[in-house]
Amino acid sequence: RLVDDQGKEFNLLAAEKNNPTADICTVAGHRFSQFIDSELIAPLDTSRLKNWSTVNKVYSESDWSVVNGExxxxxxxxxxxxxxxxSEIVSKEEARSWDVMFGEKYKGQTALILQDMMSIVMLYLGYDGNMVAYLDDPAKAKSIVNEARDFLIKHKDKVRKYYDSGAEIQQMLINQDVVVCHAWxxxxxxxxxxGFPAEMTIPKEGSYGFIYCYNIANNGPNTDNAYKFLDALLARPEIGANMTKASGYISTFKGSSKYLTDLERRTSSFTEEELAGLEFFRAEANKMKYSLVDPAVELIKAA
Incomplete structure (x- = not known):
C-alpha cells in the first residue's frame, strides 16, 4: 500500500498487527522507537544480507540505527x-539564514511543514530541537516548546500555508504562490x-537530517522473500542511483553517485559548510517531545 505519512503507516500496521499482510515497510530512523515499542517491525539480521556492505558505513554504523542493541x-x-x-527571486545571500522566512520582504510568500518546523525553530533559537538535552528537565523542555510556539504564532502572518506533502510545495513554488519555504x-x-529555477540550502543556524529505511514487518507472511528482495536491492549501486533519480534524496549506497548526471549529483548533495550545520533527528526524547509539540502545533494553527 502507498502511504504519504509515517503516522498513517503506523496505524495501518497496528490495525493488522495480529495478522499482518505487509512484509516490508519504510520507517524513518528517528521513528524507529515507536514502531519497535509497538512490535510492528522486527530486528534486522544483517547476516542474511550478503550485500550489506553496499550501504555506506556513515549510515549503516551510525548510533541512530541501533535500538536496544539491535x-x-x-x-x-x-x-x-x-x-x-x-533562485530568480530570492538571493543566495538571503537564503543563508532562516531569518528570511520570518521577515517582511517575502510576507505571505512562505510555506512550511508546521510540526517539523517546530524542531528547526528550537534550533534557530539556540536550543536542542531533538530535546534529548532536556530529558531530565521537563519544565525546561516545556518552556522551550512554548517559546518556539509563541515565535511561530508571532510570525504566522508571514506564512501563506502550512502544508503536508512534497507535491503541494512543488506546485506552490511552480505557481509562484511561494518563493521561499521549509521543505524536505x-x-x-x-x-x-x-529544470525549475530552485535552489536549496541548510541555513547557517542549522537543520535536521533523516534516513529512510526498509524494515522487516514483524511476523510478516513472507519474511524469507523480504530478505531476498532487500539483498537483491543492495546488489547493484545503480539501484541506489535510480532511487535518487525517483525521489530526489541521497542514496546510502556506496558507488551510486557515478550513475548520476552532474545535475543529479549537484541537486542531491550539500557543501561541507552546509553539512556542518546538519544534525540527525534522534528518537530518545520523542515521547516527551511530541507530548509537548503536538498540542503546540494545534495552538499555532488555531491562533
Missing part, C-alpha cells in the same frame, strides 16, 4: 529539512532536476 532497518535514502527557494530536500531536488 539494528532495525536497511538505510536506503538520506534527506534533510532544508530551505528551498526560487527530495521535494526541492526533484524540482531542480526538472
Amino acid at each position: 539494528k532495525w532497518g536497511v538505510p536506503i535514502l538520506s534527506g534533510a529539512e532544508v530551505m528551498g527557494y526560487n 530536500s527530495g521535494s526541492i531536488s526533484k524540482l531542480i532536476m526538472d
Whole structure:
C-alpha cells in the first residue's frame, strides 16, 4: 500500500498487527522507537544480507540505527529539512539564514511543514530541537516548546500555508504562490532536476537530517522473500542511483553517485559548510517531545 505519512503507516500496521499482510515497510530512523515499542517491525539480521556492505558505513554504523542493541532497518535514502527557494527571486545571500522566512520582504510568500518546523525553530533559537538535552528537565523542555510556539504564532502572518506533502510545495513554488519555504530536500531536488529555477540550502543556524529505511514487518507472511528482495536491492549501486533519480534524496549506497548526471549529483548533495550545520533527528526524547509539540502545533494553527 502507498502511504504519504509515517503516522498513517503506523496505524495501518497496528490495525493488522495480529495478522499482518505487509512484509516490508519504510520507517524513518528517528521513528524507529515507536514502531519497535509497538512490535510492528522486527530486528534486522544483517547476516542474511550478503550485500550489506553496499550501504555506506556513515549510515549503516551510525548510533541512530541501533535500538536496544539491535539494528532495525536497511538505510536506503538520506534527506534533510532544508530551505528551498526560487533562485530568480530570492538571493543566495538571503537564503543563508532562516531569518528570511520570518521577515517582511517575502510576507505571505512562505510555506512550511508546521510540526517539523517546530524542531528547526528550537534550533534557530539556540536550543536542542531533538530535546534529548532536556530529558531530565521537563519544565525546561516545556518552556522551550512554548517559546518556539509563541515565535511561530508571532510570525504566522508571514506564512501563506502550512502544508503536508512534497507535491503541494512543488506546485506552490511552480505557481509562484511561494518563493521561499521549509521543505524536505527530495521535494526541492526533484524540482531542480526538472529544470525549475530552485535552489536549496541548510541555513547557517542549522537543520535536521533523516534516513529512510526498509524494515522487516514483524511476523510478516513472507519474511524469507523480504530478505531476498532487500539483498537483491543492495546488489547493484545503480539501484541506489535510480532511487535518487525517483525521489530526489541521497542514496546510502556506496558507488551510486557515478550513475548520476552532474545535475543529479549537484541537486542531491550539500557543501561541507552546509553539512556542518546538519544534525540527525534522534528518537530518545520523542515521547516527551511530541507530548509537548503536538498540542503546540494545534495552538499555532488555531491562533
